Amino acid sequence: MNARHFLNLADAGGDALAAMINDAIDRKAARAALPKGAVDADAPLAGRTLAMIFEKSSTRTRVSFDMAIRQLGGTAIIMDAGSTQLGRGETIADTARVLSRMVDAIMIRTDDHAKVDDMAAHASVPVINGLTDLSHPCQIVADLLTVIEHGKALPGLQVAWLGDGNNVLNSIVEAAGLMKFGVRIGVPEGYDCDRNFIAQAIERGAQISVTRSAQEAVVGADVVITDTWVSMGQSGAETRIAAMTPFQVNAELMALAKPDALFLHCLPAHRGEEVTDSVIDGPQSVVWDEAENRIHAQKSILLWAFGKL
Ligand code: CP
Ligand code: NVA
Numbered sequence: 001m002n003a004r005h006f007l008n009l010a011d012a013g014g015d016a017l018a019a020m021i022n023d024a025i026d027r028k029a030a031r032a033a034l035p036k037g038a039v040d041a042d043a044p045l046a047g048r049t050l051a052m053i054f055e056k057s058s059t060r061t062r063v064s065f066d067m068a069i070r071q072l073g074g075t076a077i078i079m080d081a082g083s084t085q086l087g088r089g090e091t092i093a094d095t096a097r098v099l100s101r102m103v104d105a106i107m108i109r110t111d112d113h114a115k116v117d118d119m120a121a122h123a124s125v126p127v128i129n130g131l132t133d134l135s136h137p138c139q140i141v142a143d144l145l146t147v148i149e150h151g152k153a154l155p156g157l158q159v160a161w162l163g164d165g166n167n168v169l170n171s172i173v174e175a176a177g178l179m180k181f182g183v184r185i186g187v188p189e190g191y192d193c194d195r196n197f198i199a200q201a202i203e204r205g206a207q208i209s210v211t212r213s214a215q216e217a218v219v220g221a222d223v224v225i226t227d228t229w230v231s232m233g234q235s236g237a238e239t240r241i242a243a244m245t246p247f248q249v250n251a252e253l254m255a256l257a258k259p260d261a262l263f264l265h266c267l268p269a270h271r272g273e274e275v276t277d278s279v280i281d282g283p284q285s286v287v288w289d290e291a292e293n294r295i296h297a298q299k300s301i302l303l304w305a306f307g308k309l
Pocket of ligand 1: 057058059060061062131139266267268
């Protein structure tokens, strides 16, 4: 069998995504009493090693993948690109060939999405996208898990996105097409998300709309999501912040969503910019569950990539 790569959510598809979420719920419940570093009873990835390449900073993705592979019985090798030969110009293709002889799977966080495509094209082991400038599929598996865990069904769900049309939003839009929920996108002109992701989600039957009004985006929403206004590697912070200020998620804006609406943020948050303390620390915020769920989601992604889901 060819290696199963997870570069975008559509690589798995809607059924596999649903299976990942169900598996994450079951595994999370089954190990509730165990210490965080203990291995799951069935140790399904015993003897497997995951190499993780970071060309950008990370806290959650790095720690959650490391804990995930440990809990599944395997081990991780973390490579900061700057201290590898990749940082000195060895090609992605050659790195993929070498790592495929040494480890069982590769996770890469980088800038240009073409690099993960290149890695996947030359690797004979699964390659997982740990964030690119284009998308952040692993994050969205954790987000969907969090939403479901908090009692909301995906079909028909109304999600409001505020701020920047970035990599995280692209993957939310992709998920909307696969899992049949709606997204109202409130972003300023000039900061829209990727058109192809929107077109594909609409083709798959999702209702996706774009508005320049934060209020319009949020009215009646079941879930409100935002992210930093300045993603890693982006310049022009001052201009971006000025354009996105009307899209700040504050208590006044949150009040327009359904009374039981959830607030999500992939983190790290820039408190006082895209979200106020009163919202992120408030009763509707589920951001710490969302962060923890990165571990449970990564486990399901790894199991899927290894053909065990
Ligand atoms: N949400 C997320 O991917 O966080 P890190 O950048 O800390 O990995
Ligand atoms: N959009 C953010 C997400 C960080 C997890 C970035 O790319 O920096």
